[in-house]
Amino acid sequence: MDVTMARSGRREHGLILVLNCGSSSIKFAVFDSSAAPLPRQALWNGKVQGIGGANPDFGETGVAPFSIELDTAHPYRAALRLIRDRVSRRLDGRHVGTVAHRIVHGGSKYSMPVRLDANVLADLKGYIPLAPLHQPFALEAVEILLREQPDLPQMACFDTAFHHTLPQVEKILPLPYAAWERGLRRYGFHGLSYEYMAVALPERHGDAACGRTVVAHLGSGASLCAMQGLKSVATTMGFSxxxxxMMGTRTGALDPGAVLYLMEVEKLSLEQVGRVLYHESGLLGVSGISAEPRVIVGHENDAGETGERARLALALYVRRIVREIGALVAVLGGLDMLVFTAGVGEHNAFIRERICAALGFLGIALDTDANARHAAKISSDHSQVIVAVEPTNEEWIAASHALSCLDREKAR
Incomplete structure (x- = not known):
């Protein structure tokens, strides 16, 4: 991935490589900055998954996933090198002009995309405890590229940035005020996804999207965002x-007394409690089957404890979503639009159906056929609330931010 530095004009910025790094996977996408506006469709994209596990695999546009071997001593570094090699093979004489990283946590300091250097990297390492499933891995990729290709511009695009519009009453936690002054506050996450919704929804639904909207980003991680005027006014994820x-393997909101009990009475260490909260709870923990709703639903009719736990896990998952939507509707003072996005939100019709059935009191009525087809609008004509399915595009948002950063630097 040799870098030819830009000399003039957007067409000189080259390709933009977007990296979205998690604890066991790296997603990537390549965008062509020569076109204006920046195309929303990536030239190609892909993912290395199962990093650190027994059976990692790699897949990309036009190529079915295939098994790979990664250096067991440094699997993450090996996965990143594989992506760089695969991208390099497809450059066809073009160059990568910048790398855009999805960085989950920017704290209160970073509300805008920023070029990554050693000082910024040091700041962001301080937020690792707040996002341990993503932050350290994204920063590892940054660090490797800073060391191996120091002239390659790297831009940080923050999941927390979209929520800087939250009013203070939403940000502050009910702790001693000194905690607020030390930075303990609600930050909110999945901001790149919600930022894309703020672009895509008015394009598809017009002014209706600018009213009282709740977006449900339902994936392995999950959150809700209440938007008014396409800005974040409340969200369910907080300090971390x-x-x-409730998520695939994470608890979601939990009585802090339960955490104290695990530590004081059951004598779990801090590390053990962290593993329970992040990796062993949620759908996986309750069902004992999987972190994926589409897998669990296949066991609802099983006999005995397996079926009982499958039904309970899905019922709790839906109940928590419904309960939190109700809270956000109260904050908004009503609801004009409900939007589903991300892996579960976009592809699991039965989850959407169960959520909307429980929200019938708001005047929501689903079009069953449209829901089964994952149509852009799945509410019926007589529904008092528009219900939509909108695929997210976090990578395009990150690429757009990187391009804007490069343009600003060039204009100086």
Whole structure:
């Protein structure tokens, strides 16, 4: 991935490589900055998954996933090198002009995309305890590229940035005020996804999207965002990415007394409690089957404890979403639009159906056929609330931010 530095004009910025790094996977996408506006469709994208596990695999546009071997001593570094090699093979004489990183946590300091250097990297390492499933891995990729290709511009695009519009009453936690002064506050996450919704929804639904909207980002991680005027006014994730909705393996909101009990009475260490909260709870923990709703639903009719736990896990998952939507509707003073996005939100019709059935009191009525087809609008014509399905595009938002940063630097 040799870098030819830009000399003039957007067309000189080259390709933009977007990296979205998690604890066991790296997603990537490549965008062509020569076109204006920046195309929303990536030239190609892909993912290395199962990093650190027994059976990692790699897949990309036009190529079915295939098994790979990664250096067991440094699997993450090996996965990143594989992506760089695969991207390099497809450059066809073009160059990568910048790398855009999805960085989950920017704290209160970073509300805008920023070029990554050693000082910024040091700041962001301080937020690792607040997003341990993503932050350290994204920063590892940054660090490797800073060391190996120091002239390659790298831009940080923050999941917390979209929520800087939250009013203070939403940000502050009910702790002693000194905690607020030390930076303990609600930050909110999945901001790149919600930022894309703020672009895509008015394009598809017009002014209706600018009213009282709740977006449900339902994936392995999950949260809700209440938007008014396409800005974040409330969200379910808080100080860390553990808060709010029940997730694939994370608890979501939990009585802190339960955490104290695990430590004081059951004598779990801090590390053990962290593993329970982040990796062993949520859908996986309750069901004992999987972190994926589409897998669990296949066991609802099983006999005995397996079926009982499958039904309970899905019922709790839906209940927590419904309960939190109700809270956000109260904050908004009503609801004009409900939007589902991300892996579960976009593809699991039965989850959407159960949520909307429980929200019938708001005047929500689903079009069953449209929901089964994952249509852009799945509410019926007589529904008092528009219900939509909108695929997210976090990578395009990150690429757009990187391009804006490069343009600003060039204009100086």
């Amino acid at each position: 990415a553990l808060d709010g909705l």
